[in-house]
Amino acid sequence: MTTTELLATFADPKLIHSLGIGDKLSAGLITTVLGMGITFSALVILLFIITWMTTLLNQAPATVPEVPKEEAVTKPGINTTANDNELVAAITTALAMTLKTSTSNIVIRNINKVDSPTPNWNKAGIIEQMNSRF
Amino acid sequence: MTTTELLATFADPKLIHSLGIGDKLSAGLITTVLGMGITFSALVILLFIITWMTTLLNQAPATVPEVPKEEAVTKPGINTTANDNELVAAITTALAMTLKTSTSNIVIRNINKVDSPTPNWNKAGIIEQMNSRF
Amino acid sequence: MTTTELLATFADPKLIHSLGIGDKLSAGLITTVLGMGITFSALVILLFIITWMTTLLNQAPATVPEVPKEEAVTKPGINTTANDNELVAAITTALAMTLKTSTSNIVIRNINKVDSPTPNWNKAGIIEQMNSRF
Amino acid sequence: MLQALLDFFKSTGFYGLTFGSITMLAIASLLLYLAIVKKFEPLLLVPIAFGVLLTNLPFAGLMAEPIIAITGDMIHVVQPGGLLYYLYQGDVLGIFPPLIFMGVGAMTDFGPLIANPKSLLLGAAAQFGIFITFIGAIASGLFTAQQAASIGIIGGADGPTAIFLASKLAPELLGPIAIAAYSYMALVPIIQPPIMKLLTTKKERAIRMTQLRDVSKKEKILFPIIVTVIVSLMVPPAATLIGMLMLGNLFRECGVVGRLEDTAKNGLINVITIFLGITVGATATAEQFLQIETLAILTLGVTAFAIGTASGVLLAKLMNKTLNMNINPLIGSAGVSAVPMAARVSQVVGQQEDPGNFLLMHAMGPNVAGVIGSAVSAGVLLSLFGTN
Amino acid sequence: MLQALLDFFKSTGFYGLTFGSITMLAIASLLLYLAIVKKFEPLLLVPIAFGVLLTNLPFAGLMAEPIIAITGDMIHVVQPGGLLYYLYQGDVLGIFPPLIFMGVGAMTDFGPLIANPKSLLLGAAAQFGIFITFIGAIASGLFTAQQAASIGIIGGADGPTAIFLASKLAPELLGPIAIAAYSYMALVPIIQPPIMKLLTTKKERAIRMTQLRDVSKKEKILFPIIVTVIVSLMVPPAATLIGMLMLGNLFRECGVVGRLEDTAKNGLINVITIFLGITVGATATAEQFLQIETLAILTLGVTAFAIGTASGVLLAKLMNKTLNMNINPLIGSAGVSAVPMAARVSQVVGQQEDPGNFLLMHAMGPNVAGVIGSAVSAGVLLSLFGTN
Amino acid sequence: MLQALLDFFKSTGFYGLTFGSITMLAIASLLLYLAIVKKFEPLLLVPIAFGVLLTNLPFAGLMAEPIIAITGDMIHVVQPGGLLYYLYQGDVLGIFPPLIFMGVGAMTDFGPLIANPKSLLLGAAAQFGIFITFIGAIASGLFTAQQAASIGIIGGADGPTAIFLASKLAPELLGPIAIAAYSYMALVPIIQPPIMKLLTTKKERAIRMTQLRDVSKKEKILFPIIVTVIVSLMVPPAATLIGMLMLGNLFRECGVVGRLEDTAKNGLINVITIFLGITVGATATAEQFLQIETLAILTLGVTAFAIGTASGVLLAKLMNKTLNMNINPLIGSAGVSAVPMAARVSQVVGQQEDPGNFLLMHAMGPNVAGVIGSAVSAGVLLSLFGTN
Numbered sequence A, B, C: 001m002t003t004t005e006l007l008a009t010f011a012d013p014k015l016i017h018s019l020g021i022g023d024k025l026s027a028g029l030i031t032t033v034l035g036m037g038i039t040f041s042a043l044v045i046l047l048f049i050i051t052w053m054t055t056l057l058n059q060a061p062a063t064v065p066e067v068p069k070e071e072a073v074t075k076p077g078i079n080t081t082a083n084d085n086e087l088v089a090a091i092t093t094a095l096a097m098t099l100k101t102s103t104s105n106i107v108i109r110n111i112n113k114v115d116s117p118t119p120n121w122n123k124a125g126i127i128e129q130m131n132s133r134f
Numbered sequence D, E, F: 001m002l003q004a005l006l007d008f009f010k011s012t013g014f015y016g017l018t019f020g021s022i023t024m025l026a027i028a029s030l031l032l033y034l035a036i037v038k039k040f041e042p043l044l045l046v047p048i049a050f051g052v053l054l055t056n057l058p059f060a061g062l063m064a065e066p067i068i069a070i071t072g073d074m075i076h077v078v079q080p081g082g083l084l085y086y087l088y089q090g091d092v093l094g095i096f097p098p099l100i101f102m103g104v105g106a107m108t109d110f111g112p113l114i115a116n117p118k119s120l121l122l123g124a125a126a127q128f129g130i131f132i133t134f135i136g137a138i139a140s141g142l143f144t145a146q147q148a149a150s151i152g153i154i155g156g157a158d159g160p161t162a163i164f165l166a167s168k169l170a171p172e173l174l175g176p177i178a179i180a181a182y183s184y185m186a187l188v189p190i191i192q193p194p195i196m197k198l199l200t201t202k203k204e205r206a207i208r209m210t211q212l213r214d215v216s217k218k219e220k221i222l223f224p225i226i227v228t229v230i231v232s233l234m235v236p237p238a239a240t241l242i243g244m245l246m247l248g249n250l251f252r253e254c255g256v257v258g259r260l261e262d263t264a265k266n267g268l269i270n271v272i273t274i275f276l277g278i279t280v281g282a283t284a285t286a287e288q289f290l291q292i293e294t295l296a297i298l299t300l301g302v303t304a305f306a307i308g309t310a311s312g313v314l315l316a317k318l319m320n321k322t323l324n325m326n327i328n329p330l331i332g333s334a335g336v337s338a339v340p341m342a343a344r345v346s347q348v349v350g351q352q353e354d355p356g357n358f359l360l361m362h363a364m365g366p367n368v369a370g371v372i373g374s375a376v377s378a379g380v381l382l383s384l385f386g387t388n
């Protein structure tokens, strides 16, 4: 009986009882070697790839990682402006409501944002809700 | 071929390839006219009905809208009393627990509710939970 | 017709219409007697068992109920030690991070826990999360 | 083009509107009014009412059955069913009501019942309404035993139990039964007080009860396990409802699975309430609902409530006289369940006699006992008239 | 042993890798990059991209159909299907998109639309892109009417509507259509502004609109009920989407079912977003996706967006001229939906002309009207080309 | 009447009680005691124990299969199945375990593993217990290869993986396997320390490891994607478990889908934990559970844990000697997973030697690697012995 045949018989719940204890144990051993071999191979390959990835990523700690972050913030420029302007709009509206005057009578020229640790889109309630809409 | 036949052929994935490009485009145009026509009609009808509804509702701003609100609060009178009395009961119980005396020794005659923006049934934890039971 | 036959006919949606109003009402009465009888029996048995349980549990109020509670806290001793030690570890780490020194330079000898009403495993964020993992 | 427009008109709902569907839309609006403006059990009446609305819009097909083809060992969906058809499977297969009961269990404090187990008797007595109404429904000649049982259960004043039983015994009546059950549960503050006052003397209504003892954590943990075992052994078909109710309660009381308790009584029960509400409403099509049977169900349902209320009060009086107890009979009416409304009604009616009398906690005992009681009665009816 | 190893190698995914599957893994990575780094609609693109990844891993079988055997009255599962196959049933049976719409309804404030109902016209006009693209798809000769309709609906700029229609009319194109719809929705701030500026004068862009009136609670409660009834009667196949959108909105506005509103717009929509995202992505296998049709879909999709944008702007101009209104035509483009991005674009482009001009709330009217509009158009397409 | 009462008695559960079912009720009580009083993995043991209780109540029928009739192209439900039968479909179809893994991924910080990737070797070594136990189960002569594989996987110390594999290879053993897996996971603080001390010297246990470096956000985002692709290509049948674990982790780390992360690790995982727990418990009927095989499973399971623990410790020692590393071998035992208990045990045993030694974070590396390791081993077993 070849290994392949043995394993096939071993894997068939209806045929396994036709195997002797020796054959069963051989098949069990092959399973173990295969199983541990593949488990180790997979995790060793992962080990190499992750080590390689971290080496790549941490090679130029000052320049590379920073770039995409900035990109993400500045590239869709219209969007950032949008957020700023919306913030202005929201604040204007709030002020207007407080002062009981029409929004169009107030112009806020500029707002200095204070950085906060929450993600950008989470800042104003309304904007957050809008973004969470799809 | 009548319009109906054309559309039927057009709508059948197995037959559509028997149509010439002219027929297909005609069917496409009919679809567009129907589609935009119905979309516009539906939204125009909505436009009229909503305008009509808002006119109705805002005709008598001071009287009509108030009535059902009051109704809602006062009609099921037993219920309101119940809420008040429960509130009394809850407060009495809390007081009693604090004062380590039996509940029955304390009688609270009246409580002036301070209006809060949360719905009525949300006021006391226990009442809220009871209401959320079904 | 025996009672069993009557009930069987009564319970068959196709045959019930063959019964006269008298038979139907008899069957209805039997159902009521059975239904209320069993409902009462079940709740009366519950009544006895719960009374018996509460008597048992409240017989020795000072000793019996306390034991398992203590057991739960102290038996898996390693676990308790683990929690304490982890607490030490967590605090050490926090201190180290504040002082910008390595963890291994600080040794906290002992911590007096202040009892809190939250369950033990809920105390430190990280431990809580770990426990909620399965 | 004109032909196409005409064809299209024939496919609009306007073309399919009947007197029946218009009536049902009006009923849906009425239910929405009661739920939103009158705040009658809104958590279930809003979804139910919207389900009634959706199901009666001609050609919308939200409850359409799927068309499938079976070829050899392949089941192929030729045309999917409507959204509500799929959600409705949770009702007809008996999945949603027990899951709602799990959430109810996680919300319910059985402490008052453990402190005063005699409340169980009142919770049993109030189920009398179920069976008297059953006989009434049989006597009307309109209903089979299965249908009569499903109508009687309205008197249990427990929405999930009513839906569970009706979906197993008489799914064709699910719509009117569910609507009746939830409407009457909302109307408990109007239905019960006159009956309670009629059957009690001024003196009885003023009885003050001794304060309930504290119940230990251990008792509260053992309670759901004991109830599950005993009730399920007595009445196996009640095991699903009682078991899930008590599992939810065990989550609540055991103190080590806060995450599961929270999910059972919030996220999960809310999702299922939405699905159950819309789909139960969606069974109320014009053809099914606008029948003489619906009128009979509504009449019998309110009778069931009334008899249940009366039975609870009368048993409390009987217990006072024969067993020399000191029970305010007003808490007997709470045995119909309709938690917590019925208990609140006991409190309110009691305080009309004596403003310093606090019956709420005393009434919570029979109130939660009534939930167990009607689940047991539903189990008996299932075992007598179910196919299993 | 060597034979066993060889057999095992043949069962690894490496053995099954093709140029197509590698390309799809690259596309999945690109989508993840866009979602995570560029923050393009991450809530849907992350799950979609991961679904694309999982489905293109050879032999992983996450979308495998189950094998069943039917013997007499027994249906026996010989081998269960893959995880994503089961979750995908929520898409093909049309269950997930309406439930997402319920959550969307619970999040949406229709106030700006009720305050200015003429927005409805702009929301209707923007659907023009759907039908022009439909004709384009037909003219390409590549598609059936069902497929063309599913492609056109990308112009509706509404993910759930696109998935609902495509799953019913052309499930074989679901992957590319969903990916195109969500990608273009994310690209709205890039696609729309040039078109808006091209079609408007400097003076038009600077028009200031009068402030919107406050909308009463009662109007907000009646609105979802009215819209459901009217739209469902006009276009019954739109009832599922519109009905669930409006049920969610009723939960929000009626003020008595806060629990249900919360669940609809948080727990439930999140779960379904995950399931819908992964499974929609999982339809994009190499064999299905790497086709000339996908390129056509991507091209036609962006055209649809552009035409929709233009139609909205042009109708606003027309209304100004013929009806003597004072509408800033920049809010017309918001009618394509893509809520709230398109409304924000109106605001931003407007402020580039006049920084003191706040169009956001004015643009929200056409924006939410566009959701209704595209659901109506989807209903028309379903009634023309669906099997029901 | 008497006959009716007698008939009724025969329908009560008392009539159906056997020695077996009473034993199972006692086992359920024991499990509840362990879960609630001893706090052994209560989140899963409470539902599992309650499932055992419910399934052994005679005639309650919570796991009853539905009776259907197939006529032409119609599938008609003659009698619905029990509640737990329907919920159980999530187990047998392999839906619940991967969804639990998604939530686990959303809770897990793979940072310690990325900072010290050599932990992966320890996570691999600890799977040795799976295969030695497999051979033991085969040698016992009681089990088929499928059953032996499902028993071996208990040594993986990962509940969802064990349930996933057992439901595919040997659903008839699901109950005892799940109960053994979760019980032994809870017993890790008792099973592991003696073995760890036996195999290490005092000096080895006192080794202090260098502090772990910080891991950047980018590494944490790339990690789940890389693991999914590599593991799924190597062992395709592991793709479902690993893919969902990593999707959950990507939700967590990518930082732009907080809503989905929250749902995956709270609402969704809680609901599924309840359903999975009760239904897994419900497979433990007296007939299935009270068998010599169960005893064998319990014995083999604890052996698997012990061997896994030993293998991890021994490989760590080997790495120290041959590769000249500075690894405290106590962290090797954490490779069996049982997150985070096994890592905590490493910490505690280490501090018994040197109270100033903090191994917790170092042990988290092998600990989470063990989750990946056992999913890979499960994939190998599936590909060798599964029907696909």
Ligand code: NA
Binding pocket: D155, D156, D157, D158, D335, D336, D337, D338, D370, D371, D372, D373, D374, D375
């Ligand atoms: Na009741």
Ligand code: NA
Binding pocket: E155, E156, E157, E158, E335, E336, E337, E338, E370, E371, E372, E373, E374, E375
């Ligand atoms: Na749209």
Ligand code: NA
Binding pocket: F155, F156, F157, F158, F335, F336, F337, F338, F370, F371, F372, F373, F374, F375
């Ligand atoms: Na493991």
